[in-house]
Amino acid sequence: MREFMDISKALSDENRVRVMMVLQDRELCVCQLIEVLGLAPSTVSKHMSILRQARLVEARKAGRWIHYRRNDSEADEHIAEALAWLDESLQGDRQVIVDRKRLKSILKMDPETLCCRQASRVKAN
Amino acid sequence: MREFMDISKALSDENRVRVMMVLQDRELCVCQLIEVLGLAPSTVSKHMSILRQARLVEARKAGRWIHYRRNDSEADEHIAEALAWLDESLQGDRQVIVDRKRLKSILKMDPETLCCRQASRVKAN
DNA sequence: TCCTTAATTCGCCATATAGCGAATTATAAC
């Protein structure tokens, strides 16, 4: 029950759902998620800890950055089933489309002006 | 998004999840659900309206009684997927087992002392 | 009609949650 409630509570907030949907294609660091959601860093951080607690996402530390990605592990059947429900339910959702567009422009933004400058540096190396 | 959030919020409360699980096998009226959960009638009624709003359950009126059952309609794919996730996640869950036992004893209880006296009268007819 | 009873609605309270800004931590650059 605890496991199920952790997941369902994690998915009961729209902003956390938006995070899960922009993480569908690729991993993102917190500062990128902040830009997509338009929320304060502390708020996004809290959301990510809740998603992580529910094991819906995993974190990968790289220098100062922490990259979050979906937990796509086949071992977690309940997670996989929840994600399948999530993805099918929000197929073509307006908010999801808007967020993905927003993400695209964020990824294209001038690295000097954007928070995640390292992204370009890593790419440059 | 609205539809998804309605469902995920409905499933983000443990007592509502317990309701969904005791409704797995059979439909029940509110007074039976009150006995299983051990909550006030007004509270249970509110929970049922939230589950109904999310289309996770359907209501059938019979005299003074309102029988709730799961929405098992094949047409609602998102509901079906959520229910599949719910059932698999809570397979063998301790709380669910306790609630089902409790339900069994409630169904066996003396109809005179139990709230749902009509249940036996209907059966007697 | 009047009473009983299943269920809901309403009003209220306590707790949980989401949000922010400030302070803190951790890591890399200078």
Place this chain on the structure above:
DNA sequence: GTTATAATTCGCTATATGGCGAATTAAGGA
């Protein structure tokens, strides 16, 4: 070491949510 920056933690506030009891509604039975 010092500074800068990504991220988290902490303290706080506003709102949302779950709970109850009382009042209300709806439907049978006396």
